[in-house]
Amino acid sequence: MIKGGKGRLIDMAEVQEHNSPEKGVWVVIQGQVYDITSFINKHPGGDRIILKNAGKDVTDIYVPVHPSDAIAENLDPSQHLGQVDPSTVKEEAESEKDLSQRELKRRKALKNLPPIGTILNLDDFQRVAQTILTDQAWAYYSSAADDEITKHFNRSAYSRIWFKPRILRPVMEVDCSTELMGHDVSLPIYISPAAMAKLGHPDGEANLTKAAGEAQIVQGISANASVSLDETIANRKSDQALIYQLYVNKDRSASEKILAKIQKQPKGAFAAIMLTVDAPVMGNRESDMRAKGEEVQTGGDTEGGSSEGKGVGVAISGYIDPNIGWDIVSWYKQHCKLPLILKGVQTVDDVELAFKNGCQGVVLSNHGGRSLEYSRAPIDVLIELHQKRPDLLQKIDVLIDGGVRRGTDVLKALALGAKGVGLGRPFLYAQSGYGQEGASRAIQIMKDEIERGMRLLGITSLKQLTPEMIEILPPSFDPYLLHRQEERRREYVFEHEAATEE
Ligand code: HEM
Ligand SMILES: Cc1cc2nc3c(=O)[nH]c(=O)nc-3n(C[C@H](O)[C@H](O)[C@H](O)COP(=O)(O)O)c2cc1C
Structure with missing residues (x-):
C-alpha cells in the first residue's frame, strides 16, 4: 500500500482515494500524509471518527485533542508517507453560508472578546x-x-x-x-x-x-x-x-x-x-x-x-x-x-x-x-x-x-x-x-x-x-x-x- 519514499510529494487526489480500510486509510495532518490503516482499531478515540474522516485533511479536528508527540508515540515511522503537494490542495474557502447560526455567533463572540480588564472574577x-x-x-x-x-x-x-x-x-x-x-x-x-x-x-x-x-x-x-x-x-x-x-x-x-x-x-x-x-x-x-x-x-x-x-x-x-x-x-x-x-x-x-x-x-x-x-x-x-x-x-x-x-x-x-x-x-x-x-x-x-x-x-x-x-x-x-x-x-x-x- 505504501508507494514511494518518505518525503515524497503526494497528490491530494491520491490521499482522497485512500478513504476506507479496504483501499487504505490516509489522512493529512499539518501538511504531512499518514497511512493509519493498521492504527484504526487501536485508536484511543475510536475508529468511527477516523473512518468518517478517511482520505481528508484532518488537521483542524486532530490538533486540539492530541499532544504533539501522539504520532511519534503511536505510529511507526514507515506510516509517514510524505508531504501533500500544496499545489493539489484546493483551498476550501469557508463559506459563511455553510456555517450554522450557532457557529457564526460563536466566531463573532470569539472575535469580540470583552476586554480582559472587564473580567472581574473567575465566573x-x-x-x-x-x-x-x-x-x-x-x-x-x-x-x-x-x-x-x-x-x-x-x-x-x-x-x-x-x-x-x-x-x-x-x-x-x-x-x-x-x-x-x-x-x-x-x-x-x-x-x-x-x-x-x-x-x-x-x-x-x-x-x-x-x-x-x-x-x-x-x-x-x-x-x-x-x-x-x-x-x-x-x-x-x-x-x-x-x-x-x-x-x-x-x-x-x-x-x-x-x-x-x-x-x-x-x-x-x-x-x-x-x-x-x-x-x-x-x-x-x-x-x-x-x-x-x-x-x-x-x-x-x-x-x-x-x-x-x-x-x-x-x-x-x-x-x-x-x-x-x-x-x-x-x-x-x-x-x-x-x-x-x-x-x-x-x-x-x-x-x-x-x-x-x-x-x-x-x-x-x-x-x-x-x-x-x-x-x-x-x-x-x-x-x-x-x-x-x-x-x-x-x-x-x-x-x-x-x-x-x-x-x-x-x-x-x-x-x-x-x-x-x-x-x-x-x-x-x-x-x-x-x-x-x-x-x-x-x-x-x-x-x-x-x-x-x-x-x-x-x-x-x-x-x-x-x-x-x-x-x-x-x-x-x-x-x-x-x-x-x-x-x-x-x-x-x-x-x-x-x-x-x-
Ligand atoms: C494520526 C494518528 C493518530 C494518533 C496517533 C492518534 C492518537 C490519539 C490518542 C493517543 C488519543 C487519546 C488522547 C489523549 O490521551 O490525550 C486520541 C484521541 C482522539 N483522537 Fe486521535 N489519533 C490519530 C488520528 C486521529 C484522527 C485522524 C482523528 C480525527 C479525524 C482523531 C480524533 C481523535 C479525537 C476526537 C480524540 C479525542 C476523543 C474523542 O473525542 O473521541 N485522531 N487520538
Ligand atoms: C475538563 C476537565 C478535565 C479534567 N481532567 C482531569 C484529568 O485528566 N485528571 C485528573 O486527575 N483530574 C481531572 N479533572 C479534575 C480536576 O483535576 C479537578 O479535580 C476538578 O476540576 C476540580 O473541580 P473544579 O473544576 O470545580 O475546580 C478534570 C476536570 C475537568 C473540568
Whole structure:
C-alpha cells in the first residue's frame, strides 16, 4: 500500500482515494500524509471518527485533542508517507453560508472578546467561555456526572463557612506565600490537572505552564494533557515546580515508562506525582456525550465496553485500570521516588489509609463532580477530617479541590488545615479565548481576593489562619440556590450573545 519514499510529494487526489480500510486509510495532518490503516482499531478515540474522516485533511479536528508527540508515540515511522503537494490542495474557502447560526455567533463572540480588564472574577471567565467555546469543548469542560448536582454543591458547600474577623490589627503588608510539597510558592493555590486545554485555545496547557511559572505557583499536568510532556518541560521556568498526574494503566509497563520519564527530568521539575483514584470508570457525563451528536452504546463501562459516541472523557480514559487496590502504593514506590499524593480521597478513613500506606499527600476531591454523583463536597470532607481526626492534618499534606472560585474559599480551606487548594475549570475557561494572559489574570484575581480577604480578616500571614477564625453552620442543601446560580449564568450568556449580534 505504501508507494514511494518518505518525503515524497503526494497528490491530494491520491490521499482522497485512500478513504476506507479496504483501499487504505490516509489522512493529512499539518501538511504531512499518514497511512493509519493498521492504527484504526487501536485508536484511543475510536475508529468511527477516523473512518468518517478517511482520505481528508484532518488537521483542524486532530490538533486540539492530541499532544504533539501522539504520532511519534503511536505510529511507526514507515506510516509517514510524505508531504501533500500544496499545489493539489484546493483551498476550501469557508463559506459563511455553510456555517450554522450557532457557529457564526460563536466566531463573532470569539472575535469580540470583552476586554480582559472587564473580567472581574473567575465566573466572568466561565461566562465568556460559554459563548466562545465549540459545543464539544464547552461540553467537555463544563460537564459533570448525571444531573450535575455534585458539581454545583461542591461550590455552594463553601457557603456554610463564615468568618469571624479580628479588628484593629495592622494589615498594610500581607504575605500569602507558602510551601507546597516542599516548594516555595507565592500563593496557596495550584492548577488542578485537567485534560485537553487545547480544546479551548491553540496553545492549551502551555498557557497555564507559562502563567504558573511567572506567578510561581504549581501546575498539575494531566495524564491526558494536549501538550506533550517534552513541550511542557520546555515551557517551564528553570525553578518552576510541576506535579504530574497519573492514572494507572491496565498495561503497567506504560505507567512505568511515564514514571521513568518523569524522574529523568531536571531535579525539582516535578514536586510530586498525583495518582488519581476517584475515576476507576468514567462518570456518566451526558452533556459530553450529547455534544458528539452520535448514538451511544450502553453497557460495559470497563473491559470490552465500547466508547462509541461517549464523548471526549470516555474516549481518552479507556486505558485506566479499574482493578487496583492499596498495594498500588508499593508498586508506585518501586518505580518512583517522588512524593505520592492520592487524588480523589473522599473519606476520613481513606485519608488515614493513605497515611498508613506511606503516601505523602492526599487531595480531597470528587473530580469536580465528574465521577460519582452525590459524592460529598470536598470541603465537607475537610470539615469532618478537621473535627474527627485533626491529627491526620499534621501527619499528611491535605490538599483540596472542587468548586473553589473565590479567595475566601481558599482561606476557609486553609483555616481548616488544608495545605493547598486546587482549581480546575476556572483555569481551562480563563485560557480559552484569552490564552496565557487569561490564565495570568485568573491567578492575579485569586491573589487580590486572598490578600483582600486576609486584610479584612485581620491577618498578615497564612500561618495566622486558624479554625477559630471561622464558624461552620450546619449542613444544608438548597436546590433553589443551585437553580438560581444556573439561571444567572444563562442570563449572562444570552446578554453576551445579544451584545455580539449586529
Ligand atoms: C494520526 C494518528 C493518530 C494518533 C496517533 C492518534 C492518537 C490519539 C490518542 C493517543 C488519543 C487519546 C488522547 C489523549 O490521551 O490525550 C486520541 C484521541 C482522539 N483522537 Fe486521535 N489519533 C490519530 C488520528 C486521529 C484522527 C485522524 C482523528 C480525527 C479525524 C482523531 C480524533 C481523535 C479525537 C476526537 C480524540 C479525542 C476523543 C474523542 O473525542 O473521541 N485522531 N487520538
Ligand atoms: C475538563 C476537565 C478535565 C479534567 N481532567 C482531569 C484529568 O485528566 N485528571 C485528573 O486527575 N483530574 C481531572 N479533572 C479534575 C480536576 O483535576 C479537578 O479535580 C476538578 O476540576 C476540580 O473541580 P473544579 O473544576 O470545580 O475546580 C478534570 C476536570 C475537568 C473540568
